[in-house]
Structures are given as C-alpha cells and as structure tokens.
Amino acid sequence: MKKILFAALALILAASCTKDNKCVINGTITEADGQAVYLQYQIGDSTVMDSTVVADGKFTFTCELDVPYRSAALIIGDINDNYGQNSTYCQVALEPGTVTVVAEGGKLTDATITGGKTQTEMNELNVQLKPFNDKFKEFNEKYYALTTEEARDSMNALMEPIRKEYEEVTTKFMKTQTGSFLAPSYLRMKMGNMSYEDIKAVYDAFADNVKLYGDGIDDVKKELVALENVQPGKDAPDFTAKDINGNDFTLSSLKGKAVIIDFWASWCKPCRASNPHMLELYKKYHDKGLEMVYVSDDDTAPDKWREAVQKDGLTAEGFHHVLRGLKWDRSKGMAGIDHTNDISDKYAIHFLPTKYLINREGKMVCKIAEGEDAKLDEQLEALLK
Numbered sequence: 001m002k003k004i005l006f007a008a009l010a011l012i013l014a015a016s017c018t019k020d021n022k023c024v025i026n027g028t029i030t031e032a033d034g035q036a037v038y039l040q041y042q043i044g045d046s047t048v049m050d051s052t053v054v055a056d057g058k059f060t061f062t063c064e065l066d067v068p069y070r071s072a073a074l075i076i077g078d079i080n081d082n083y084g085q086n087s088t089y090c091q092v093a094l095e096p097g098t099v100t101v102v103a104e105g106g107k108l109t110d111a112t113i114t115g116g117k118t119q120t121e122m123n124e125l126n127v128q129l130k131p132f133n134d135k136f137k138e139f140n141e142k143y144y145a146l147t148t149e150e151a152r153d154s155m156n157a158l159m160e161p162i163r164k165e166y167e168e169v170t171t172k173f174m175k176t177q178t179g180s181f182l183a184p185s186y187l188r189m190k191m192g193n194m195s196y197e198d199i200k201a202v203y204d205a206f207a208d209n210v211k212l213y214g215d216g217i218d219d220v221k222k223e224l225v226a227l228e229n230v231q232p233g234k235d236a237p238d239f240t241a242k243d244i245n246g247n248d249f250t251l252s253s254l255k256g257k258a259v260i261i262d263f264w265a266s267w268c269k270p271c272r273a274s275n276p277h278m279l280e281l282y283k284k285y286h287d288k289g290l291e292m293v294y295v296s297d298d299d300t301a302p303d304k305w306r307e308a309v310q311k312d313g314l315t316a317e318g319f320h321h322v323l324r325g326l327k328w329d330r331s332k333g334m335a336g337i338d339h340t341n342d343i344s345d346k347y348a349i350h351f352l353p354t355k356y357l358i359n360r361e362g363k364m365v366c367k368i369a370e371g372e373d374a375k376l377d378e379q380l381e382a383l384l385k
Contacts, residue, residue: 025061025092025099027074029054031106038079039063041072041094044218049079063094067213069118069181070094074101076108093118093181118181125173125182132166135159179207181214188216188223192350196227226348232365236261236358237346244306244321252362254320257291258383259358260376263324263349265297266308270370271353275312277373281380286318288384289360293320295343297352300328359383 027037032054039050039061052059054076072094077087088107092099095116103111113119139159146152167190174186183206191199203211203220211217229237236251236259243249251261262278264271282292294314298305302323309321324344329336339345347356355368357379365383368376 020096021065023063023065023094023096023099025059025063025074025094025101027054027059027061027101027103028057029059029076029101029103029106029108029111030057031104032076033057035076035106036079038075039072040075040079041070043070065094065096068095068209069213071181071185071215074108074111076106091122093122095119121177121180121182128169129166132162132169135162136166175202175205178205179210181210183210184214184217184220188219191220191223196224196231199227200224222345223348226346230347230356230364230367232363234364236356236362236364239325239341239343239346241322241325241341241343244309249320249322251293254291254293255362256360257289258285258360258380259291259293260380261293261295261347261356261358263295263297263344263347263352263354265352266301266304268297268352272308272312274353274370274373275314279313281377282316282318285380285384286316290380290384291318291320293322295322295324297324297326297344299323299326357383 035054036051037059072092073089075089088109090108090111097116099115101111101113170186174183177183238252240250296305325341327338357365359365
C-alpha cells in the first residue's frame with residue numbers, strides 16, 4: 001500500500017510541475033560577443049547540452065522542464081576543459097519561471113544569479129561557503145607546490161579545523177533544510193563516511209518532493225540499497241568476474257568457506273601495507289576453511305595489478321583475484337563511466353582498503369575499515385575457532 005501511495009504522490013507532483021514548466025534563462029555578459037555559451041544538465045544517465053551565442057552582450061535559453069527542479073551549469077569557453085583553464089562556469093537552478101544571469105569580463109565564475117526558491121537557497125549557501133572555498137583554493141595552490149610528504153602533511157594538519165567547520169555548516173544545511181532540493185547533494189558527498197542508519201535517518205527526513213527530485217538523490221537511494229545488502233546477517237552480494245587467469249570466478253562458489261573480501265589497488269599504499277597481515281591470516285586459517293577474495297581497482301592498469309599480486313606474494317591457491325569491473329570511456333568524460341558490472345558498487349565501497357568478512361553460510365559478518373586489523377582478527381578467530 002505504501003508503494004502505491006508513494007507512486008500516486010509522484011504522479012501528483014509531476015503533474016503539478018507541468019502546469020507551468022517553462023524555465024527561461026536571460027543572460028547579460030560583457031566582453032563575450034560571438035562566444036558560445038553552453039547549458040548542461042543531467043537527465044538520468046544522459047547529459048543534455050544546449051548552446052547559444054552571445055550577441056550584443058546577451059544570451060537566452062528556454063527549457064521545458066519535466067520536473068520541478070534540475071541543477072544545471074552554464075559554461076563559456078572550451079566545453080571539454082575539465083580543469084577550467086580555458087573556460088568558466090556557474091551553477092544555476094532550473095525551475096519554472098525566469099533565471100537572470102549577469103556577468104562581466106567574459107567570465108561566468110562570479111556571475112550574479114537570481115531565480116526561484118532553490119536559486120535563492122543556493123545563493124545564500126554560497127555566501128556562507130565562500131570563505132571556506134577561498135581558503136581551500138589557496139590551500140590547494142600551496143599544497144601542490146610543496147615537494148615533500150612531510151610538508152604536505154603539515155599543511156593538511158593546518159587545514160583540518162577549516163575542513164571541520166565547513167563540514168559543520170554543510171551538515172547543518174543537510175539536516176535542517178529538509179525541503180531544499182540542494183540538501184541531498186551534501187548527503188551524497190558525506191555518505192561514504194556515514195553509517196547506514198545515519199544516512200537513512202537524514203534521507204527519511206527529506207520532504208517527499210526532495211526524495212523524488214533532489215540533487216544526487218538517486219545516488220543516495222542506490223547507496224542505501226547497497227548498504228542494506230551488506231548489513232550483518234545478509235547474504236553476501238554475489239558476483240561473477242574473470243579472475244587473474246582469465247577464468248570465471250563466482251563468489252558464491254566459496255559457500256562453505258569463510259571469506260575475507262578485500263577491496264584494494266596496486267597504487268594504494270595502505271592496501272599494500274596490509275597485505276603481510278593478510279598473508280599471516282591466510283597461513284593461520286586457510287586449513288580451517290579461510291579463502292581470500294581480492295577485488296582490485298586496477299581496471300585501467302591490469303599489468304600493474306598482476307605485478308602487485310606477484311610482488312606481494314598473494315598467489316596461493318586460496319587467493320582469488322578479480323578486477324572491480326568499472327569501465328570508463330574517458331573520451332566521454334564523466335558520462336563515459338559504466339558501473340553495470342562494478343563489484344565495488346555492490347558493496348558500497350568509497351575507500352581503500354575496505355574488507356568484509358563472510359561466514360561459511362555466505363552471510364555478511366562485518367565490515368573492516370583501514371586500521372581495524374584487531375577487529376578482523378577477533379571476528380575471524382571467533383568464526384574459525
């Protein structure tokens with residue numbers, strides 16, 4: 001019944017937003033005549049791109065919205081410039097009505113934007129976050145100019161209080177502005193460091209239309225599903241992939257064994273540093289039924305993956321090596337990322353190394369983050385005593 005009511009609500013909301021669903025962007029920009037301006041936004045996994053040319057310091061876009069809100073970017077300059085060296089952009093909130101953009105000097109970076117409710121919220125939040133963003137920009141310039149790891153560590157320590165204050169501001173917005181379409185974007189950014197229960201509590205507090213149309217809400221929903229599936233007592237999410245020898249490997253084929261599934265990469269120093277301990281556990285418990293499944297984030301560098309496996313000695317018969325299955329056509333930018341067969345997504349992996357312990361029945365036991373070797377040892381001993 002809840003699903004039926006929710007679906008009905010979605011139809012009502014969608015219908016209400018189509019009564020007056022036109023969004024017009026009126027732009028004024030100096031020193032840009034003849035230059036192309038691009039409007040870009042996402043619909044599902046597809047990128048929508050529109051363009052126009054600045055004439056007499058003016059440009060206009062008209063959008064027919066199928067939802068009450070979409071986040072979009074206005075870009076002037078090289079549309080394929082991922083680092084912003086040959087382009088500038090600003091974020092706009094597409095809502096029914098008129099958005100006014102005023103910019104100078106042929107750049108959109110510091111444009112003044114007025115529009116609907118969400119644009120107003122965005123503007124107010126940007127004012128709060130500007131001091132932090134200015135400091136982060138200055139920090140990045142200095143950080144990457146440093147040449148020693150010690151100097152970078154010192155600068156990181158200096159920035160930690162500023163990061164903490166930024167987190168406090170954005171967390172407050174996320175938890176209090178539950179009717180804002182912007183709130184889920186901050187949950188999406190933070191959820192890698194949050195528990196399933198904490199993510200769900202924030203999500204449940206969102207207004208119904210925010211749960212339907214909020215920034216990043218689909219990613220939040222996927223995360224909740226993935227995390228729910230790896231809670232203790234759940235069946236371990238199954239997968240089949242080509243192993244390091246080109247043979248099919250299926251996780252569920254190890255049912256009857258205890259399994260440590262280790263998400264790692266050849267380039268990850270903490271991952272490599274944990275491998276000697278994993279070898280110790282393997283030698284201690286393999287005869288009692290322990291198998292090791294290594295899922296590597298080396299899809300773009302399989303040779304380095306194979307080299308790391310050999311160098312770290314992860315080659316005994318009880319080790320099973322697969323790649324995570326992420327595909328990326330870099331010529332298409334972020335739109336070229338394909339998560340269809342991504343094992344890491346199934347396990348809600350955000351950081352490396354991350355390990356999970358699975359019992360003989362194929363049930364999830366616990367998650368092991370970096371630095372939690374003692375927890376793994378204790379759980380494994382209890383499982384295989």
